[in-house]
Amino acid sequence: MPGPVQPLSSLPLGAAATITEIKVPPEHRGRLLEMGLLTGTTVQLVRFAPMGDPVEIKVRGYNLTLRRNEAELIMVQPK
């Protein structure tokens, strides 16, 4: 039973989800997409840094870090 759509940053640690929408402004979206974060891509929230920001995720088999405010703009649906 898929969960409700929510920002990537509010996923529980370790949870996997599918990206449903990327709300980052188009001019900053390019690199996120090129790193493989696309609508329909599966991502996993790995952890937050000790000071609460940035956030580490796993996507396409590798580990990527984003700031919390970017992660808040990536909408996901838990698997």
Added chain:
Amino acid sequence: MEPNNNTGIQGANKMPGTGTSDIPQSAVRNPQSFVVLTGNPNSGKTTLFNALTGLRARVGNYAGVTVERKEGKLRGTPEGTDITILDLPGTYSLSPQSLDEQVARDVLFQRLPEVPAPALVVVVVDASNLERNLYFATQVIELGHPTFVALNMMDVAEQNGHLIDTDDLAKALGVPVFPLVASASQGLDELRRAIVQSVKGGTKRVLPRLFCELPEGFGREIDTLAQSLKKSFNQRQTSAHAEALLVLCDEKFLLGSAGYYSDEIKNAVAETRKRLEAAGVDWRSASIEARYARISAMQQAVTTDSGAGQETFSDRVDRIVTHKFWGMVVFIGIMALMFLTIFTVAKWPMDWMQSAVTWFGDKVGAMIPPGDLQSLLVKGVIQGVGAVVVFLPQICLLFLFIGLLEDTGYMARAAFLMDRLMSKVGLHGKSFIPMLSSFACAIPGIMATRTIETPKDRLVTILVAPLMSCSARLPVYALLIASVFPHRAVMASITMLSMYLLGIVVALLMAWLFKKTLLKGGTPMLVMELPPYKRPLVKTVMRHMWDRSKLFLQRAGTVILGICIILWFLATYPKHPEISQKFATEKASLEKSFGEKPTEEQKAQLSSLEIQESGEKLRQSFAGKMGRGLEPFIAPLGFDWKMGIGIISSFAAREVFVSTMSTVYNVADSDDKEAHTKALAQVLREQKKPDGTPVYTTLTSISLMVFYVLALQCVSTVAVVRRETNSWKWPVFQWVYMGVLAWVLAFVTYQGGRLLGLG
């Protein structure tokens, strides 16, 4: 979609241009045997480059930019085959986000006149991170150069449970694929043989094609645009379709190619985008999505998952290393270890080098008759340059640690841990290590800023890094603290700590201020990969250290030499024969009173006379005059002209302050540094103003330390900033702003302290 094959990409090879770069043109004598190595960061590209070229690479810059250009000869080729390999900076995509990536793209598009057309492009692909690496690899293959894929880190992929069928992958990509473990030299021979064969026999260009199934309408637009591109560049060597795709889908492509495209093309692109938008196609993301769709299918077709190890080795390590509590413990531990090693281990070679410099100076002094030449060589060149060069062991060790942190993959973790802190002042986590390194020496710190993508953030980091108290300030602090708190260890420690804190606080404030004003820009976005950990390769790390240290010596060398000669001149001229004469008479009369063998006491008297003589000469020299001239400006800070001499002379390196003060105050130098500091501190304490009050009050000494915390008194730093920013504008600006800051804060310290009734 298979675009038209007849792309006319067999244009004549561009001749090497006349661009000025650090690498002589002769390095690429034969453009027919020029091989370009490219790939994602962390794909093991540098390891492969080192393995292919041995230790004979040349390191320089691309013309006009501070992007490292690394070139080497392919090792183990048959006689008569001379193949040059160019190692491009790590790149995630052909739509650049940093100067490094832009250079890589421009080389692949042959836009740099100084770089010839490649006979072959080798794309390094990390097999353990296939999808993301194939994104860039397919972009490069599309360009149509003869291309090989070097599928590196096969061992890691296998450990993670992914088995890749390289034959299937080669079929899917349409180019040869070479499985490799570059770190263990596996598969290198095959690759090397194939490179030689390809360059000799001329590998056929890759069939032009795009690795993305675009919607019907989109595909047609690309075709049309490609036709216009073909018309405006008839001597093209890269696929027009690949270029059309980039020009259309990358917002910044046209901006970053100023003066390259005609208005006709620009208008065509703008109109095409409008048409696509009207048709409901997102031209920014459509090609990226289509490419990833193709890659995902390809990856699934060529990979067999053994299911082994869902959690990789790196994941397990990261559970501790980036843990909320233990992560910080490990981080602080590593940093502490780094500094402990730098300050303890580097002490030995630094002492040896110090003795070597002294010994060499004595030898040269004995060979050349006393006079101006002897004085220039011994006091100007050898002692002056020596004062800077003794820091080399420390600088090398720092480069070694930075190299280790980078090569193991920990550097990205450090940026991850510290990003929160740095983003508060508008910087990136990657600015942390350069700033931290500057506690030992700003030079490696400034050189390490090259990993920061945004030029503005890199510049801000460079501008504030020298505010961190480096090790050359330590002797200055030690002397001044010893002069005011000789017997109060607690106060001494608090003062020392305060000076370090002052540097940190001011650096962070200035970084924040620069980001708000002069180098305005939001906090850079953080999209950073945390690469898998790996065992560092001795060769890679040592080479990193060697390349960097060499660059430092080359860069700073001439400037340091020049400044040392100027400083020597200032301290030596004008000559005052009457001083020499006066002391000569005194010495002669003293020597006359000696018997056959002068007693120890008599010898001491003689050397004390000599010390007095050099002190007198310095006080009467240009430097002395400048010190006096400076006095009205520094008097409000509580400094007198003698301290002015110290400030001027420490421009070679801050710790020269100590030896200058010892000459100014006629204190004999001694091999025992601690004893010397104590003796000099004692003398400083005894200095009285004409009205009988002490010169070095607590307030004056603290004010002087504040000045040393903030002023940019280091010719090496100025020289390195000049090279790293490619202009005199920034080092001059930095010198002025730090100088103003030093003056103002020393003023506030001194005058404020007096108002409070201190001092």
